Amino acid sequence: MNLSSNRGAPCSPFRLVWFSEIQWDFLSTRKQRLLCRFPESWSILFIEPFALRRRHHWIPVKRGRVWVVTVPFLKSVPFRIGRLLDLPLLRWLLSLPGILLMLFWVTILGFGSSNRIIGLSNIYWGRVAALLPCRLRFYDANDDHLAFPDNPHWLKGSLDHYLSKVDLLFSVSRELTSRLRVPPGVRLVDLGNGVEFSHFAISRPRKPAALSRLKGPILGYAGAMDWLDSSLIAATARAWPEYSIVLLGPAYEREWWQKQAAINELPNVHYFGKIEYSELPAWVQHFDLALMPLLSSDLKRVSHPNKLYEYAAAGVPVLSMNYCSAVERAREVLHVAVSQEEFVRMVPEALADRRVEARQAFARQHSWDTLAAVMVQELEKASRERSL
Structure with a gap:
């Protein structure tokens, strides 16, 4: 494995860092099906969470053209330890090892430029992903993550903060979009789900x-x-x-x-x-x-x-x-x-x-080929508009 292979190649016009709430090899979901269909001109880094008793990729691996790496973050911390995580400073301190590991792999794999695109579906990364300099930021709303049981109360703030910084939002349904606090001017795309x-x-x-x-x-x-x-x-x-x-x-x-x-x-x-x-x-x-x-x-x-x-x-x-x-x-x-x-x-x-x-x-009528083409078209259009 040559981790620096991206560095020696000509700079591709689009580099995407996607923070995922699900592991690439655990369950085949819309993220994998869509990203596998992105054009050759795209370079993609998929940051997956840590989960007990599952396969992890502490050293990045390739899935097709997509780099996959495991980075532990707050979602991995058991919330039953008490209300200590309600303290923002403590949350940041506990997040720091994961943030540093993420930044290490982002840099090593050639995704460190501020010309990148940031995509998010793991809202635990919301505040960090909102701070990363980038050309374009988007949210992929594939579930109402705030409706999951046992979520910490501060998770909504993480999502809302990220949404306040996005340029584009993809959603599986209009019903889900209506539940999100999306600022005026953000382009909304009801992408739905599909099939191979x-x-x-x-x-x-x-x-x-x-x-x-x-x-x-x-x-x-x-x-x-x-x-x-x-x-x-x-x-x-x-x-x-x-x-x-x-x-x-x-x-x-x-x-x-x-x-x-x-x-x-x-x-x-x-x-x-x-x-x-x-x-x-x-x-x-x-x-x-x-x-x-x-x-x-x-x-x-x-x-x-x-x-x-x-x-x-x-x-x-x-x-x-x-x-x-x-x-x-x-x-x-x-x-x-x-x-x-x-x-x-x-x-x-x-x-x-x-x-x-x-x-x-x-x-x-609902093939992933069609949906991936729509997502790429919207991202490239929004990215170019942001570059003007």
């Missing part, structure tokens, strides 16, 4: 061995476990004991599966954990029915689930709770329930849905 269409649409006829061993139709969910409505999964499993319910995906909460007393003892519910993104289409395509049994909450109401488009690209029928506007707008190609009882009752109807072409045509 061909990755999920190309036929994978070989069924994973683990699915082949299950009985009856397979009702499957693929995504993060933490927003799953376990009581709804339990009700569905009990109502349809001849069907197998498959859960695929990681959990942020440690020992999540062991704590799910409502479902982990049911014989027709099977949790397989995280599936590598490269292998995921082979699993999803062999679902007889794809499920979106997510909790309805303030956090999820402003979300825009890319799993909706992944399911649709795979061609499988979809049954979802009506928990956000993106689901409501997709009623023509999926089945939507407004209550747990209706969700359970609609399973046979949804299983019988054969509108494969309609679902795939819908998914194709």
Whole structure:
């Protein structure tokens, strides 16, 4: 690995430092899908957080053309140590090692120039990212991070301070944008979420061995476990004991599966954990029915689930709770329930849905290629305007 390779090359017109709230290799999200599609003329540094019991990159690694490095920051500090972190001076002192490590790698990798672009989705870095000299600053609003449980009260100030310095804001939904304190004059782009269409649409006829061993139709969910409505999964499993319910995906909460007393003892519910993104289409395509049994909450109401488009690209029928506007707008190609009882009752109807072409045509409209092109166009336009 040649960490100084960027220095000897001609200066690219765009250098982007992105502060992420999620690790590059932990879960495939919109950040990875978008950044992988940026043009060759862009150099990108992705700063990921530290998290217990996960893979880290203390020495930078390349993911395609993107540099990835782990830098611990305040999010890693357990807030149960008391109210000491309410003191701004103490917060800065505890943040200092992470700040210095970040500045070290930013400099070594050739991203130290004030001509860079700063992007943020990890709001714990808000005040620091707002101080870094740059050509352009933007915020990627992919979740209502202030609605997450156990947030410290000072986190809102970190986000608001950063928003006061941004030139551009991308958001997954208008509902989320409306919750943010965005100054007048900031350009707002409702980018939404998308899908790597061909990755999920190309036929994978070989069924994973683990699915082949299950009985009856397979009702499957693929995504993060933490927003799953376990009581709804339990009700569905009990109502349809001849069907197998498959859960695929990681959990942020440690020992999540062991704590799910409502479902982990049911014989027709099977949790397989995280599936590598490269292998995921082979699993999803062999679902007889794809499920979106997510909790309805303030956090999820402003979300825009890319799993909706992944399911649709795979061609499988979809049954979802009506928990956000993106689901409501997709009623023509999926089945939507407004209550747990209706969700359970609609399973046979949804299983019988054969509108494969309609679902795939819908998914194709939301490809990551299109969304990445929009993001790049907006960033380049705003960057050039700032340079005038």
